[in-house]
Amino acid sequence: MKEFALIFRLDNQTDFRPTPEQIQERMNWLASIAAQNKLADKGNTLSNESAKTVYADNVVTDGPFTEIKEFVSGYVIVRTETIDEAVELAKANPIFKIGGNIEVREIVQRK
């Protein structure tokens, strides 16, 4: 079994607040992965408000890194045989309805 990080990215909408329905839908998605015993870590949400970006030479800016007009909103770690299986799990996530996307990356254990 391998582990994959599903990294959620949203457009830079600082005022985004999920509705109870959206929260519920996301919960169903996560639980469905857990029910298949493929959830390695339920991950966390990364705050969009309490965020700073640190650059070289002590330059610090407010907010998350947004060079690409997107910010990472959170992550989940799944446990599957292949990356394709992890991609299938990601496809069912409701983030696509609000213009987000998901990056799937295999976790390589540091020796």
Place this chain on the structure above:
Amino acid sequence: MAENPEILPGLFRREYTKMTAVLCRHFGLKHIEIAEDIVSETFLKASETWPLQGTPENPTAWLYTVAKNKTKDYLKHTRIFETQVSPALLRGPGQSEPAFDFAPETIADSQLAMIFAVCNPANSPESQISLALQILCGFSIAEIADAFLSKPEAIKKRLLRARTNLRNDQFQIGPLLPTEVQARLDVVLRTLYLLFNEGYFSKSGNVLIRRDLCAEAMRLTHMLAENPLTNSRQVEALLALMCYQSSRFEARLNDHGHTVLFEAQDQRMWDRELIDRGHYYLVNACSGNAVSKYHIEAGIAYWHTTPAGTPKWEHILHLYNQLIIIEYSATTALNRTFALAKVHGHEAGLAEAQKLGLENNTYYHSLLGYLYSPISTKQAADHYRRAIDLSKSPAEIRTLECEYTRLTGVTP
């Protein structure tokens, strides 16, 4: 372990475990067999004397006095007191009276410590439960074997290994230390939870044993809740769960020990008093920020106590979602799928069930049988058939056969 079921079996079970715990406090767990022998001999004497002279007015006091005297005799006649018993016991020189009593506080402390001693992480959960049943609940090997649907020899072997670990543990029976509580409370709760489930969902058709298992698990959890040192939000949540589940115990089993499915239960048979106690403990458990799996399971059990017609399945699904994220188990995954089908329909439930990959699980096939029922009788019957073939429990097989017959009109 000698047994005297003919003399007041309730008294035997209650006092056997109390006296063993108190005596272990003095001999140490290393010599638990000595403690058990003294207690067994005490009961043997009772079984010989009481039928002739009549049951004493205060049987418990009689037992304690005899056990005390037997202990004194034992110490007099062996050198173990000087050589092997923990030096901590040798308080004053020339001490001939064993410095112990059966005061309620001593009993409570010793029993509580015994729970923590039995739940030694070195033992597997199954061994812990067997040991708990024997040492904390006074069950015989035959009764434990019946509860687990195993052979007595297998249980004997399991207990032998578990008792070796118990003896080699440095655990002291006596007032518990906060560090001990901290280190073992999770394991203790898990054991009590499994003990209760063993009774509630047992494969055994023996209703009396099942009821005893649940009652004993509740009694021990109560002990934890009553002591400020061991009580916690989790303990209260577990107790709430047990109260809610027990409230349906009678309604869940018919006269033949068959399981009555939730929807077919006569709700008038639910025990209101236990439901109210469940509410009490759940409210207490929730007056903090702690959310454990016991909180969530108690929440689910709470919704099951609400009358038919309450829109509850969305809440239950939500709670199962939380539960499965905290901890995976096949049962939780299947129960969640059932709740999902209740909210989103059988088709959605089927789609979700097929992702689970639990082909060798009895409940998986009975769930698919249920989900297919309104869609395809043939598919449903096939899955009930598989469930019957996979099941090892006679009681469960009977319940599944009823479903099969109801569906197809023929006996499987």
